[in-house]
Amino acid sequence: MALVSEVARYLCILLIFALIVNPPQNFSIVDPGYLGYLYLQWQPPVALDKKCKVEYELKYRSVGNESWKTIITKNLLYKDGFDLNKHVEGKLRTLLSKQCTNGSEVRSLWTEASYAISEKGSPKTKIEDMNCIYYNWEYLVCYWKPGITIHSDINYFMYFWHEGMDHTLQCSNYFQDKDKNIGCKVSDLESSDYKDFFICVNGSSKHETIRSSYFIFQLQNIVKPESPDYLYITVENSVDIKMKWNTPEGPIPSRCFTYEIVVREDDTSWVFGTDKNNLLKKKTLNESKDVCFFIRSKVNIYCADDGYWSEWSEEECWAGYHTPNLMFIFIVPGCLFIVFLLSILCMALDGGKPEPKLNTTEVENESNSYEETLC
C-alpha cells in the first residue's frame, strides 16, 4: 500500500511540474514607424529548464476580423504588416516539446498585447476614395479625394514604405488641384513587388488635426498593363481567322499576361480569353464584309492575385476584302503606265505617217474601255 501511494505521489508531482510552464514575458506590439509593419516581440518565460526546447504559439489579428493568424516559432520576434486604421491584438503562449515533458505537449496560459495608433482628428477629415494603380509594373499612381473640412488651409501628404527601405519616404511628385495635393506618382520602385507596400496619407491644417489614413498593397496585384499593339489578322482557307499581337512593351514578362479578345464579323462579336499572344478561330458568318478584332491585357493568375485590365487596343481588320487599297497600290499605277505607253504610241504614229483621225480615237476608246475593265 505504502509503495503504491508513494508512486502516486511521485507521479502527481511529475505531472504538476510538467503541466506548469510560464507564459512568455514582456509580450508587446511595437510600431517602428513603417506605416503598418509591426514587431510582435517577447522574452522567454521565467524559471524555464534550460534543457527544454521551447516554442511559442503566436496568434494575432486586426480587431474585427473573425480569424486569427497562427504562427509557431522558436524566435522572440515576429514581424508582419497590419492595417493601421484598425486596432491590432495578439496573444502568445509557451509550448514545451514532448521530449521535454515525457509524452504530453505542455502549454502555458496566454499572454496578450494590443496596439492602436493614436487616432487624432475627426474621421471626416480623412481622405476618401483612395485609388492606386501600378502602371505597367513601372510606376505607382494614387489619387484621393480630400476629406470634409471647413478650413481651407488643409493639405495632404503621402508617405510610403516597403521592406528593404531604410525609412519612410514622402511623395516627391504630387498632383494638385487648386494648390491641394490630390494624388501622387512614385517612380523608381525597385524590388517592391511581392511584399507589402505601406502608404499613409496624413494632412495638416493650422486650425484642426487631420486624421491619417493607412493602406497596404501588394504592387503586383494592382498592375494595369499597356494595351497590346501590332495587331495582325488574316483569314486563311476562307474560314480560318488567325490573329496575333505583340505583348505590351515594358518590364512585365510575356508569361505574365492574359488577354481578352473581341472578334467581330460584321455586326456580331465574340469574346475569347487566352494567355498566349495569338488566337485561331473559325469564321462563323458566310460572306461577312468585316473581320476584325481588338484586345486588352491583364496580369494573369500565375503572376498576381489580381489586377486591372488595360485599355482596349485599336481595332484591326482583315484587309482581304478591302480591295480599294490593293487597287490604289497596283492597278492605278498600272493603268497610268498603259495610258502613258498609249500616248507615246499615239505621238509616234502622229509624228510618223499622218493617220486618219478615226483610228486615233478608236485607240483612245480602246484604252478607255481597257482602263474601265481593269479598274
Ligand SMILES: *[C@@H]1O[C@H](CO)[C@@H](O)[C@H](O)[C@H]1NC(C)=O
Ligand atoms: C482576416 O485575417 C485573415 C488572416 O490573417 C486575412 O487573410 C484576411 O484578409 C483578414 N480579413 C480582413 C477583412 O481583414
Ligand SMILES: *[C@@H]1O[C@H](CO)[C@@H](O)[C@H](O)[C@H]1NC(C)=O
Ligand atoms: C520518460 O519516461 C521514461 C519511461 O516512462 C523514463 O525512462 C524516462 O526517464 C522519462 N524521462 C524524463 C525526462 O522524465
Ligand SMILES: *[C@@H]1O[C@H](CO)[C@@H](O)[C@H](O)[C@H]1NC(C)=O
Ligand atoms: C505624416 O506622416 C509622416 C510619416 O509617418 C510623418 O513623418 C509626418 O510628420 C506626418 N505629418 C503630419 C502633418 O502629421
Ligand SMILES: *[C@@H]1O[C@H](CO)[C@@H](O)[C@H](O)[C@H]1NC(C)=O
Ligand atoms: C458560303 O456559301 C457558299 C455558297 O452558298 C458555300 O459553298 C460555302 O461553303 C459557305 N461557306 C461557309 C463558311 O459557310
